[in-house]
Amino acid sequence: MYGQAVATLARVFGDITLAEDAVQDAFVVASDRWPRDGIPPNPAGWIITTARRRAIDDLRRSARGRELHEQLGAVAGGAHPTDDEYWEVDGPVSDDQLRLIFTCCHPALRIEHQVALTLRLLGGLTVDEVARSFLVSESTMAKRLVRAKYKIKAAKIPYRVPADADLPERLRSVLSVVYLIYNTGFDDPQRASLRDDAIRLARSLVQLMPNEPEVAGLLALMLLIESRLPARMEAGELVLLSDQDRTKWDQELIDEGHAVVRACIRRAQPGPFQLQAAIQAVHCAAGSIAATDWPQIIILYNHLYALMPTPVVALNRAIAVAEVEGPQAGLASIDTIAADLDDYHLMHATRAAMLRRLGQRDAARAAYERSARLAATEADRRFLAQQIEALVQDGAPT
């Protein structure tokens, strides 16, 4: 509701800071009145109306207000802001949120600012919550948000859904921000709530843009990754996909993710997020690592690589190749991108596992050790240490 209200007021007044202040005031009034008088029939409408009155009062009082007031006509795109229908909550508000998403994820803002604005203005997190998610102090985050909002206003970053020609690129930037929020929550258990925030944001984006299959693809991708998380750690230790207890996977999330992927396939407008979701869907449909449809996964990675020719995609494809054609073929695929990913711990860990399957224990050990030196999290380092330990036991006389 916070995001809805800010989005509407930002459109009308053309100033995010003014919109936020007014909405916060309205919530303060609500916290006083609602317990006494009861919750109004249309709480979002009540907040927006109250915030609007506050904003107008604020404008009348301040000098900067008169200047803004004169600009109102232009900001409101010609519509008259006193029009009652202008304040309707149902139709226009969702459009307002959509505009605001594209403003928050504008490519002229640095990515940390895009992420912070999106969580604050659309995710409805408090400044303190956003700050804790990014391991900075509340005052640092507050300054970051002020700077970002200053640029939006000073440089006139528009509140507008981009024109068709720019939409695919700008939408990619929005989806990347949401996926980055998810991944930030993935890598650090202390920031796990960011995963829920990202999924919630993706759900509202699907409602706002039902005709963009990549939006649905991103939602499905996150749902399917999320479904397997309950089996990913056991007693604080990382468990590989091949060793996971698949009965722990969240079947409800898998069903939802599969339904979204099927709907994407019917539309036949594939994109990077939809293809990544389809790959996850194949994993989630398999009862075991051996029962996985690896040839299908290779086909999907081929499509993905055609759209997104990155070394990380090639690395993931190599894992599927090793499952179908054996570790030798997998290693040969990795060799083509090993130099590009020399600083990426998962590349060395993947190579190590393949070398181990080929019985090349010394080379496997060296690769695991290199991976452990590059790994960023404690859980990863412990996992790699266990692999090295297991290698030693492989070679022990029986």
Next chain:
Amino acid sequence: MSQYLLSTYTVEDGVPGAPSSPEEMQAFMGRVIALEAEMDESGTFVFGGALHGVDAASVVRPSDADVVVTDGPFAESKEHIAGFYIINAADLDEAMTWAGKVAEATQHPIEIRPFFATGRVADQVHNMPGA
């Protein structure tokens, strides 16, 4: 309508990737002249210019006795503004479109800065609240 400064910079008295042969120079001028014509047609062009090198710069500072002049630019920096356009644009997206065209025509990176105010301060004061 807002105004934006589109600027490019030199690095130690050379513009990176500047045209070096007469043919390259001619092609460069052709692209820039065509772009400026496009700016004129759409009412975008306000002013533009190329600057002499920073060796030609002087700084005048206020002091107690008299103003003091010194040789050189403001800042000891490797990068200095080499040339600029001032354009009219509705918002940052429109300014970015023009900056993209300038970058393509000149093959230089272009910085976009919004103006806080333009014109004579006297005109601004009249429009200020409370004036």
